[in-house]
Amino acid sequence: MSFILATGTSRGIGQAAKSALLERGINVIGHATRAADVDTIAADFSNPGAASLLWEEAMERSGGEITAVVNNAGLFEANRLDRSDIEWLDAWEDTLRINLTAAAQLSRFAVRHWQKQGGGGRLVHVASRAAYRGDSPAHWHYAAAKGGMVAMHKSIARAYASEGILSYAITPGFTDTSMAGDYLDSRGGAGLLADIPLGRVAQPEEIARIIAFCALDAPASMTGAVIDANGASFVR
Ligand SMILES: NC(=O)c1ccc[n+]([C@@H]2O[C@H](COP(=O)([O-])OP(=O)(O)OC[C@H]3O[C@@H](n4cnc5c(N)ncnc54)[C@H](OP(=O)(O)O)[C@@H]3O)[C@@H](O)[C@H]2O)c1
Numbered sequence: 001m002s003f004i005l006a007t008g009t010s011r012g013i014g015q016a017a018k019s020a021l022l023e024r025g026i027n028v029i030g031h032a033t034r035a036a037d038v039d040t041i042a043a044d045f046s047n048p049g050a051a052s053l054l055w056e057e058a059m060e061r062s063g064g065e066i067t068a069v070v071n072n073a074g075l076f077e078a079n080r081l082d083r084s085d086i087e088w089l090d091a092w093e094d095t096l097r098i099n100l101t102a103a104a105q106l107s108r109f110a111v112r113h114w115q116k117q118g119g120g121g122r123l124v125h126v127a128s129r130a131a132y133r134g135d136s137p138a139h140w141h142y143a144a145a146k147g148g149m150v151a152m153h154k155s156i157a158r159a160y161a162s163e164g165i166l167s168y169a170i171t172p173g174f175t176d177t178s179m180a181g182d183y184l185d186s187r188g189g190a191g192l193l194a195d196i197p198l199g200r201v202a203q204p205e206e207i208a209r210i211i212a213f214c215a216l217d218a219p220a221s222m223t224g225a226v227i228d229a230n231g232a233s234f235v236r
Helices: 012-023 050-063 085-117 142-161 178-188 187-197 205-215
Strands: 003-006 025-033 040-042 066-071 121-126 166-174 226-229
Touching: 003 012, 012 205, 025 050, 025 085, 025 205, 040 050, 050 085, 066 085, 066 166, 066 205, 085 121, 085 142, 121 142, 121 205, 142 166, 142 226, 166 205, 178 205, 187 226
Parallel strands: 003 025, 003 066, 025 040, 066 121, 121 166, 166 226
Antiparallel strands: none
């Protein structure tokens, strides 16, 4: 029996992705900072050891049969420049650790595991439009983490394609979760929708469909691709 490990499945995009994968008959090992059900493993990525413990627990629960990892968990917290130096640095490091370093750790564990098994496996990284477009003045760290995630993804795709280890990245624009809600409220709400030709933010289920496609269906030749989903608000 094979499993997909997906992070940040307690709500928003991750929860929708978990449902989409379950609907396809896939066994999903979920994750959140606190475990709410038996299928979810708790790991707070602000703790440097947490990703390793999550991987070990997921390996145990799956009997070593993890075929894909979805790096979805993320934090979007404002970090204003006028904070004290130490507050600003702490917030920078938290966001980088949660949004980028934990994804890198899990990707490394998975790649090494698949290599030991003789190859084959998929990574799906939920990055952001911010990787390309940048973000608000209080979100340098968020944009930097997502830009780093896209660069990491491309490195992985190029390095291990010949071993059947495939990597896909998704760069959503605003998506209708609590994360986007906080941002839209803080930046003037509906006015921001004027920037989105589609006239609305994405639904978590739309991003979940792309995650399931990448984890299960995307052709191998698409490895290294970055898939935008932003209502044409940022066309590149
Ligand atoms: N919503 C958007 O507009 C948008 C746009 C572009 C990209 N994205 C990206 O899409 C992904 C999912 O976003 P979302 O909107 O679904 O967010 P969300 O509703 O805020 O959910 C965030 C998820 O990440 C987990 N998480 C937060 N802090 C964590 C920590 N310290 N350690 C471990 N897990 C943690 C949360 O777990 P708990 O429930 O336990 O806190 C939750 O499952 C993120 O990577 C985000 O950057 C979102």
